[in-house]
Amino acid sequence: MGYVDEVIDLVVKKNSSEPEFIQAVKEVLESLRPVIDANEETYRREALLERLVEPDRLFKFKVPWVDDKGNVQVNIGYRVQFNNAIGPYKGGLRFHPSVYTGIIKFLGFEQIFKNSLTGLPIGGGKGGSDFDPKGKSDREVMAFCQSFITELYKYIGADVDVPAGDIGVGGREIGYMYGQYKKITGLYEGVLTGKGLTYGGSLARTEATGYGLLYLTEEMLKCNNNDIKGKVVAISGSGNVAIYATQKAHQLGAKVVTLSDSNGWIYDPEGIDVAAVKEIKEVKRGRIKDYLNYRPNAKYTEGKGVWSVKCDIALPCATQNELDLDDAKQLVANGCFAVAEGANMPTTLEATEYLQKNGVLFAPGKAANAGGVATSALEMTQNSERLSWTFEEVDAKLQQIMVNIFHNLSDAADRYNVPGNYVTGANIAGFEKVATAMTAQGIW
Incomplete structure (x- = not known):
């Protein structure tokens, strides 16, 4: 049995109740066979794939909050910090009833390669909750977001882990969470992206x-x-x-x-x-x-x-x-x-x-929808430099990043003799950068 098959079997056995995560790992590793086979001895010795498919850490926590009727509700919050070989953990927060550990792990794993493809120094992470903002009042959403970040704030930071929005998390939710983070820590930093334009957000992030x-x-x-x-x-x-x-x-x-x-x-x-x-x-x-x-x-x-x-x-x-x-x-x-x-x-x-x-x-999505996280990283840059770029400046950078992503994945597909297979090309292009960084940094 080859190294890829061994690791896939390991993931299936250890994560049998998480079909989305298994699907994501299979899709990525199967397409990486040409790269892994060419470097099998080194990767196996360093257990590189085993380290790649296992998150650095995964947080699960309760989120109690009070609804408009005065009743206490309890949801579950999650954050996976998957891999920071090339930069701080970066990935959205999803508020949706379908959220559970397997969804968060699948999204975090995909985020590693998506973020790598942008060419920007950001690692892979993801988070969220089974809370459903639909049908909730603004006050209820605020109560939930404040309780959620009261636990999550301990594990994030501008140079540690920078969450953003995803399904169910827009500007309203980011605003409530940022306000609570700032109140607890006393820090005005670029710890969340997708912020409002009046307090550190980036033009063109919504689009x-x-x-x-x-x-x-x-x-x-x-x-x-x-x-x-x-x-x-x-x-x-x-x-x-x-x-x-x-x-x-x-x-x-x-x-x-x-x-x-x-x-x-x-x-x-x-x-x-x-x-x-x-x-x-x-x-x-x-x-x-x-x-x-x-x-x-x-x-x-x-x-x-x-x-x-x-x-x-x-x-x-x-x-x-x-x-x-x-x-x-x-x-x-x-x-x-x-x-x-x-x-x-x-x-x-x-x-x-x-x-x-x-x-x-x-x-594939890790390439085609990378514009959101790419612009989040541009928001992080603006926050660090205390600058605000125009819409046209951000949009031009975004367009160039997306054009570069396509050419990088197309070139990777050509190099490994699968021209036109952009799924394989995207996975290879994203993986190579992360694998090189992991190898250079030793076993951690």
Whole structure:
């Protein structure tokens, strides 16, 4: 049995109740076989893979808070600090009922390689809670966030671990947590990113993941003799990533015709009205079906089905494993030629393999959605220097980072004789930097 297989077996045995984490490890290690086989003796001697798949530390803690009826509620909080070989731990906080140890570990593991791909000095981490901010008042969200950070503050810092937002954690939640961190520690530092513009936030951070997704997609098409202009795009989700991916796609001359949420999805053949969606989601905190109040000619469908629409490009921006094998078959049958992941691991392994085998250009999330964390790192830089860059400055840096990411992963795929396999290329490009740093720093 080879080294890769041994480590995968070890992960499966030790983490049998965490399917998402196992899936992420398998996907990465399988694609790294060419690199690992070429360096097996060194990596095995140093137990490099065993150290890579085991987090440096994992925190789990209770989060008690008082609701508007005066009742005490108790949620669970998590933070995984996975690997800091190339910089402080960096990764978002997710507030969602689905959050448990396996989700946090899968996201933290993926974050190692995503952060490495940006070319910036940030390591991999992730965190969150099973708290659901939907339907909660601002006061309840504040109470929860203050209790959450009262425990988490002990383990984070501007040069230690810098959390950001993720699903369920936007500017409101970051603000409440930052205020509590500052109150407890007395420190005004760049410990959280995604902050408001009046207290250390970065312009273009809100748009960054969605914009970055389109910058990488555009470059991928250019390098494959195609153009995003005039293409029909299907997008899932209706949160931050989906909204700004839609906005940037329209700016680049494409037409986005779908968005979705956990209840259902909309189809607007004339092109999604971004202003309407922003009002629904960012102002009213409503559901995507409310879109019909703005565009009555659009169609709303309960449940799943967003990938059944005929499109040229598909951008899954909702959640993990949302695009399965049947969806992939529908996309191929309808002529879709490019898929780029705006969410973390939104495509199942079987669907990814099917898309690749059928000639669909496929950009994995750790590369395609790295714009958010890249701009978070730019926010950290501005905080450290006590500077504030213009929107245009940040956006230009973001675009260059995403273009560089694509070329780095494409070059890695070429070097290991799998041209066009951007999943393998992204994993190799991200891994090589981390592995070199781990080896140089000795056993820790």
